[in-house]
Amino acid sequence: MxxxxxxxxxxxxxxxxxxxxxxxxxxxxxLRHLNHGSFGAVPLVAQERQQLLRGEMERSPVVWFPALPQRLAATRAELAAFLRVPADDLALVPNASAGASVVYAALTRRRGGEVLVTDHGYGAVTMGAERLARRWGGRVRTARVPLDADEDEAYEAVVAELGEATDLVVVDQITSATARRLPVERIGAQARRRGIPVLVDGAHAPGLVESPLADATYDFWTGNLHKWGCAPRGTAALVARGTLRDDLHPLIDSWGAGDPYPDRFDQQGTIDATAQLAAPTALTLVEDTxxxxxxxxxxxxxxxxxxxxxxxxxxxxxxxxxxxxxxxxxxxxxxxxxxxxxxxxxxxxxxxxxxxxxxxxxxxxxxxxxxxxxxxxxxxxxxxxxxxxxxxxxxxxxxxxxxxxxxxxxxxx
CATH class of the missing domain: 3.90.1150 (Aspartate Aminotransferase, domain 1)
Structure with missing residues (x-):
C-alpha cells in the first residue's frame, strides 16, 4: 500500500x-470492537423495538401467536425489498447455517452423492455438507482455491471439480475466514448448465453488498441480516428459486407445514420471532442516518x-x-x-x-x-x-x- x-x-x-x-x-x-463480522452489533433502537415486541408477546400470548404469521409475512416483504428479491422467494431463518441445514434436509441424491465445497467454506456449513454426503452414501469433494486467486483462477478451480457424481455445489459469496469473494455468478451458471443445484452461502453479504443476489445464478441463497445489517441476532434470509424450493421446510414442523413456500416458515410453534420483526428498525437506522x-x-x-x-x-x-x-x-x-x-x-x-x-x-x-x-x-x-x-x-x-x-x-x- x-x-x-x-x-x-x-x-x-x-x-x-x-x-x-x-x-x-x-x-x-x-473494549475496542474490531470484529463486527462475527456476531454483528445491534443498535439501541432495534434493541428497544425488540423489547417492546417481547412485552407485547408476554402480555397477550394467545393473541400474539395466532397473529404472528401475518406480521412475519409483512416483515419478510420489507427485508426482501432491502435485498431486492421478490418476497415470495424469501423465507426467514435464524441464521445462514440454519438456511443451509434447511436445504440439506430437503435434497435427495440424484447422481453420485457428491457435495462440492471449497477450502474457504464456513466450517459449520461444511460440516452439514459432510453429514448430507454420509446420508447419501457419497462424499464431500473440496475445491482448492489459492488465497490470491483472481476471478478466472477461482472459477476454474471450482468447476474443475464438477463431475458426473456431483449432486450439490456449496460456495461462499464472501468467505468468512479469508475475507474474499468467490465468483458465485459464474460458478452457478456453469453448474446450472450441468443440471447441478447450487447453494450460495451469502452469510456476510446483506448490508455489505448493495444487491447481493442481482447477478447470481443459484437454486438457494442464505444470508445473515444480523451481521452487516445490524438486525437482532437470529435474523437471516433463505432465498430459493425454481421447483426445488417446494421441498424446503422449516426445521420445526408446525401448523403451517401444509402451507406453500415460504409461508410455512412464518409459523413455527412458540419461537421468539421478535428479532426478525425488529430487523427493519436496524436497517432503517443506517439508511436514515x-x-x-x-x-x-x-x-x-x-x-x-x-x-x-x-x-x-x-x-x-x-x-x-x-x-x-x-x-x-x-x-x-x-x-x-x-x-x-x-x-x-x-x-x-x-x-x-x-x-x-x-x-x-x-x-x-x-x-x-x-x-x-x-x-x-x-x-x-x-x-x-x-x-x-x-x-x-x-x-x-x-x-x-x-x-x-x-x-x-x-x-x-
Whole structure:
C-alpha cells in the first residue's frame, strides 16, 4: 500500500445530532470492537423495538401467536425489498447455517452423492455438507482455491471439480475466514448448465453488498441480516428459486407445514420471532442516518486504513510484508498476516481471540488458512481510525512478543 493510504484516515461518521456514531449502540466502551463480522452489533433502537415486541408477546400470548404469521409475512416483504428479491422467494431463518441445514434436509441424491465445497467454506456449513454426503452414501469433494486467486483462477478451480457424481455445489459469496469473494455468478451458471443445484452461502453479504443476489445464478441463497445489517441476532434470509424450493421446510414442523413456500416458515410453534420483526428498525437506522451507500463507502475506506496501519505495525516488528492479496477483495473486510507462530489453525485462532479480548481488551477476529494465521478486520459505521491506530500501537507489539514466545513454549513440551 502507498504511504498515502497508511497516513490518511477517513473522517468518522456522526449521528444527526453530532454525537459519535457509536452512541447509537450499547457496546462496552472499555473494549475496542474490531470484529463486527462475527456476531454483528445491534443498535439501541432495534434493541428497544425488540423489547417492546417481547412485552407485547408476554402480555397477550394467545393473541400474539395466532397473529404472528401475518406480521412475519409483512416483515419478510420489507427485508426482501432491502435485498431486492421478490418476497415470495424469501423465507426467514435464524441464521445462514440454519438456511443451509434447511436445504440439506430437503435434497435427495440424484447422481453420485457428491457435495462440492471449497477450502474457504464456513466450517459449520461444511460440516452439514459432510453429514448430507454420509446420508447419501457419497462424499464431500473440496475445491482448492489459492488465497490470491483472481476471478478466472477461482472459477476454474471450482468447476474443475464438477463431475458426473456431483449432486450439490456449496460456495461462499464472501468467505468468512479469508475475507474474499468467490465468483458465485459464474460458478452457478456453469453448474446450472450441468443440471447441478447450487447453494450460495451469502452469510456476510446483506448490508455489505448493495444487491447481493442481482447477478447470481443459484437454486438457494442464505444470508445473515444480523451481521452487516445490524438486525437482532437470529435474523437471516433463505432465498430459493425454481421447483426445488417446494421441498424446503422449516426445521420445526408446525401448523403451517401444509402451507406453500415460504409461508410455512412464518409459523413455527412458540419461537421468539421478535428479532426478525425488529430487523427493519436496524436497517432503517443506517439508511436514515447516513444512507447505505455512504455507510458502505466508509466501512470500506476504514477497512483499508485499518489494514494499512496494522499491517505496517506488524511489518516493522517482524521485518516481513504483512499485506495480504486475497484475489477478489470485498468491501469492509481485510486480512493482515500475523507474525509466524500465531493462529496456525482454527483452535489456535479462537484461543488468540479470547486472550486478546481478556488481556488487551480488544474484540477482534483471528483466522487461519493453509496453516497461516491472519488478523481479520471487519469495520462498521461505529468504528473509527483511532480503533485501528490503538491496535497497531498497543496490541501489535504484544502479539509479536507472544509469537516470539510460542516456539519456546512448544519446544518445552
Amino acid at each position: 502507498s504511504e498515502t493510504e497508511v497516513t490518511t484516515a477517513p473522517r468518522a461518521l456522526l449521528l444527526a445530532d453530532g454525537r459519535p456514531a457509536d452512541r447509537a449502540w450499547s457496546l462496552d466502551p472499555a 447516513w444512507g447505505w451507500p455512504t455507510a458502505r463507502r466508509y466501512m470500506d475506506d476504514l477497512a483499508d486504513y485499518g489494514a494499512a496501519v496494522t499491517g505496517a505495525a506488524f511489518g516493522e516488528l517482524t521485518g516481513e510484508d504483512c499485506r495480504v492479496d486475497v484475489g477478489m477483495p470485498v468491501p469492509g473486510m481485510r486480512l493482515v498476516r500475523l507474525p509466524d507462530g500465531l493462529a496456525a489453525d482454527r483452535i489456535e485462532a479462537d484461543a488468540l481471540r479470547d486472550r486478546v479480548a481478556r488481556e488487551l481488551h480488544v474484540e477482534t477476529a483471528f483466522t487461519s488458512f493453509a496453516g497461516v494465521g491472519y488478523l481479520r478486520l471487519s469495520a462498521h459505521v461505529y468504528n473509527t481510525a483511532a480503533d485501528y491506530e490503538y491496535f497497531a500501537e498497543e496490541c501489535a507489539p504484544v502479539l509479536a512478543e507472544w509469537a516470539r514466545e510460542t516456539p519456546r513454549k512448544r519446544s518445552a513440551r
